[in-house]
Amino acid sequence: MFDCIVIGGGPAGISAAIYLKRFKLDVLVLMKDYGALDKTDHIENYYGFPEPLTGRQVVENGLAQAKRFGIEVRKEEVLNIDYSDTFLVKSTQDEYQAKTVLLATGSTRPNLRIPGFADHIGKGISYCAICDGFLYRKKTIAVLGEGEFMAEELAVLRNFSPDIMVFTNGRPLAAEVHGVKVITDPIVRLEGEDLLTAVVTAKDLYPVNALFVAVGTPSATDFALRMGAFVENNAIVVDSEYQTNIPGLFAAGDCIGGLSQIAKAVADGAKASLSINKTIRSKAS
Numbered sequence: 001m002f003d004c005i006v007i008g009g010g011p012a013g014i015s016a017a018i019y020l021k022r023f024k025l026d027v028l029v030l031m032k033d034y035g036a037l038d039k040t041d042h043i044e045n046y047y048g049f050p051e052p053l054t055g056r057q058v059v060e061n062g063l064a065q066a067k068r069f070g071i072e073v074r075k076e077e078v079l080n081i082d083y084s085d086t087f088l089v090k091s092t093q094d095e096y097q098a099k100t101v102l103l104a105t106g107s108t109r110p111n112l113r114i115p116g117f118a119d120h121i122g123k124g125i126s127y128c129a130i131c132d133g134f135l136y137r138k139k140t141i142a143v144l145g146e147g148e149f150m151a152e153e154l155a156v157l158r159n160f161s162p163d164i165m166v167f168t169n170g171r172p173l174a175a176e177v178h179g180v181k182v183i184t185d186p187i188v189r190l191e192g193e194d195l196l197t198a199v200v201t202a203k204d205l206y207p208v209n210a211l212f213v214a215v216g217t218p219s220a221t222d223f224a225l226r227m228g229a230f231v232e233n234n235a236i237v238v239d240s241e242y243q244t245n246i247p248g249l250f251a252a253g254d255c256i257g258g259l260s261q262i263a264k265a266v267a268d269g270a271k272a273s274l275s276i277n278k279t280i281r282s283k284a285s
């Protein structure tokens with residue numbers, strides 16, 4: 001069992017992992033890609049670099065630094081986290097147990113530019129099958145997504161209704177789904193006076209009671225919501241120790257809101273690691 005699994009290999013996650021390793025804790029970092037920094041070619045406001053760096057260079061420097069400390073970093077997408085006394089982290093490749101988890105997955109929740117989408121959030125549109133699936137038992141449910149994350153949410157929703165369809169919104173289906181209708185046409189709008197009543201594609205109109213969004217990869221807030229951690233304005237709520245309301249579940253970086261900058265993410269990671277170290281040491285004594 002790991003002392004801490006860090007989910008995210010960006011500035012917050014790697015900064016935390018370096019401190020944790022230097023505290024002699026057993027740490028694993030799981031990351032799926034280059035995160036927010038993949039979107040920029042010009043970083044020139046981070047301390048200590050006289051010449052601009054690309055976002056990728058910043059991430060690669062961080063990973064090289066982690067490697068020098070012997071930190072285990074695996075390129076795996078995390079799909080789910082279960083919590084009882086300890087944490088069970090399920091990725092696309094494997095399952096891992098840990099005493100604590102640090103969410104450092106950045107801020108990536110999709111806000112889809114589909115007419116009618118924003119109007120129906122909380123009025124038929126949900127981001128969390130475990131939280132809201134029960135509200136739509138025996139109703140017509142749509143799931144929006146194309147990959148493993150969608151398949152995970154679909155599996156949960158099957159407990160509540162047999163009447164489910166999957167919309168990939170123009171993307172190719174990239175996961176196994178059985179016994180559900182799959183609509184790959186792009187969605188042109190969502191309808192409903194107040195509550196959501198239909199998904200409309202270029203070819204057809206599909207009456208639905210709910211649309212569960214599971215596009216791409218689960219974000220930190222998706223994990224948090226499913227586990228019952230508090231989220232406000234798409235940011236995970238943490239206390240002064242960077243701990244969520246779930247003991248042992250910590251969060252740092254863009255996913256907790258505030259200034260979206262490398263300097264703040266690095267500082268968050270460092271501060272969260274101090275709290276994680278305290279938690280592990282107090283469990284041991």
Ligand SMILES: Cc1cc2nc3c(=O)[nH]c(=O)nc-3n(C[C@H](O)[C@H](O)[C@H](O)COP(=O)(O)OP(=O)(O)OC[C@H]3O[C@@H](n4cnc5c(N)ncnc54)[C@H](O)[C@@H]3O)c2cc1C
Nearest residue numbers: 008009010012032033035036078105106253254260261262
């Ligand atoms: C276009 C752009 C330009 C920017 N320019 C600057 C700048 O000039 N200066 C500056 O200071 N900041 C800049 N920023 C902001 C900066 O990139 C972020 O504040 C910083 O990267 C946040 O670090 P983080 O570790 O919280 O998240 P991220 O860097 O986003 O890292 C998130 C990590 O989580 C991983 N992850 C996410 N979901 C999963 C999952 N389900 N399973 C496994 N891993 C997962 C990702 O793969 C990634 O490794 C810019 C951001 C953008 C988008």
